[in-house]
Amino acid sequence: MVNQETTKTSELVKDHEASYKKDLGYWNSTLSYLAEKDPEFFEIYKKLVATPYKNNILDAKSRELINVALSSAPTNLSTDTLRTHIENAIDQGATEKEILEVFKLVSVLGMHTCAVGVPILVEETGAFADAKLDAHQEELKEKFIQKMGYWHSFRDTLLLNDEQFFESYYQFLTNPWENDILSPKLKEFIYIAVDIATTHLFAVGTRVHIQSALRQGATFEEIMEVLKITSAQGVDTFYAGIPILRSVLAEKGNK
Known part of the structure; x- marks a missing residue:
């Protein structure tokens, strides 16, 4: 009886695997x-994560590159899902250069420390409250706006405080925009994803990059797909938790 049940479970898992691979590619x-421990929940899980894959509003490679961005973001760093999505992105035709560009785009997320922290520091200290940019700083500001299409007042403070730091930040931010390895629209989708991710929820940046994506020709439906892909980030709980659960159970079973 036990062997029959084991065989039945094994066959069911294989069916789930075949169906999942067909829809999501991994x-x-x-x-x-x-799939083995909770097949009913697995079907619910699959339905959630597979919807953007079945809609085909975004192409397969773009979906995986967005997932690579989410897994590699400094607010997440989910190495298990990152490997899965890098492998799947390559299977969908992504190149080494394209994946490196994703990393470059996502790594600038660290500057949100200044985006959030600098205004608070200015409010609490009054530093640079009445200061004006000089001619050279205005030129740097205009250069940034021309390149990126947006500005936030915290960057005024960066300029007033440390021009060298601002220029290095500008170069770091804009480097991926000096080439067409990724399309401008996909770059904005990646920014939207990592800004609105559950682990970040940076509303100011999300709005800026939705506006930029719309200027790049993105549709409501496309941006909705980015949000759907991103909302599935909660499944990283399983990738972090299940290996530990299995390890602990194995240790307890050996005692």
């Missing part, structure tokens, strides 16, 4: 565990 031990 499979791993975390998914196997869910």
Whole structure:
């Protein structure tokens, strides 16, 4: 009886694997565990994460590059899902250069420390409250706006406080925009994803990059797909938790 049940479970997991691979293009031990231990929930899980893949509003490579961005973001750093999505992105035709460009775009997220922290510091200290940019600083500001299409007042403070730091930040931010390895619209989708991710929820940046994406020709439906892909980030809980759960259970079972 036990062997029959084991065989039946194994066959069911194989069916889940085949269906999941067909829809999403990948499979791993975390998914196997869910399919085996809780097949009813697995179907719910699959329905959630597979919807953007079935809609085909975004192309397969773009979907995976957005997932690479979400997994590699400094607010997440989910190495297990990152490997899965890098492998899947390459399977969908992504190149090494394209994936590196994703990393470059996402790494600038660290500057949100200044985006949030500098205005608070100015409010609490009054520093540079009445200061005006000089001619050279105005030129740097205009150069930034011409390149990126947006500005926020915290950058005025960066300029007034440390021009060298501002220029290095500008170069770091704009380097991926000096080439066409990724399309401008996809770059904005990546920015939207990492800004609105559950682990960040940076509303100011989300609005800026939705506006920029619309200027690049993005549609409501496309941006909605980015939000759907991003909302599935919660499944990283399983990728972090299940290996630890299995390890602890194995240790307890050996005692």
